[in-house]
Amino acid sequence: MIKFLDIQAMNAAHGAEIEEAVLRATRSGWYLRGEETRRFEEAYARYIGCRHAIGCGNGLDALRLIFRAYIEMGVLHEGDEVIVPANTYIASILAVTDNRLKPIFVEPNAETLQIDDTLIEQAITPRTRAILIVHLYGRCAYTEHIGHLCNKHNLLLIEDNAQAHGCMSKLKMESYEHSDDNSLHQVHLEKDFQFSNEVRWPKGKATVNSQTNRRLIQISKFRIQN
Ligand SMILES: Cc1ncc(COP(=O)(O)O)c(C=O)c1O
Secondary structure (H helix, E strand, C coil): CCCCHHHHHHHHCCHHHHHHHHHHHHHHCCCCHHHHHHHHHHHHHHHHCCCEEEEEHHHHHHHHHHHHHHHHCCCCCCCEEEECCCCCCCHHHHHCCCCEEEEEEEEEECCCCEEHHHCHHCCCCCCEEEEEEEEHHHHHCHHHHHHHHHHHHCCCEEEEEECCCCCCCCCHHHHHHHHHHCCCCEEEECCCCCCCCCCCCCEEEEECCCCCHHHHHHHHHHHCCC
């Protein structure tokens, strides 16, 4: 019988390393934030080519925190519309609705199963403030056209990367002018997920780019991370 999801086999390659890390954390008696989280945040930010990573309890929290930080900064407001893929995991949508923002669903491309970028512009209204792309099934959802739409309509681009750790796009830097380092956009969520190629510990983390987002980091990390 072929197992649908063989987590033991996936973890085996890194077994000793994972067990050592778990032991180190439990023996330290420090389970939230602290040195282990700090080291993880630094290593993960380096891995994906981002300036900062902020550890969270789970993927939904990380996504919620991104929207909440933008609201606290006064960039997003109650009732603002966020374009989302219609076929994503429920957490992507809950992060939007929990913050009293309005998800606007866009159907996927039948070939790639990622949000269909040709359908996005017709979903944009005067209340649209952001596009939440979700890199589904290990693939990068970003396209040049999405970057172009963000610039044209002055929209935030937020990534839910729960399912595609380390995914990359050759297009990123040229087509989205707000990026100023190696990762695609301003903020994205990463989460340990069975479809991703790597086994990671701990689970959720929100990552942010761009010096102009320093305030976002301050609010996320020091005010609401806990
Ligand atoms: C695309 C996507 N976003 C967000 C999440 C939420 O992560 P968590 O289950 O850690 O809250 C998941 C979880 O599977 C997911 O697949």
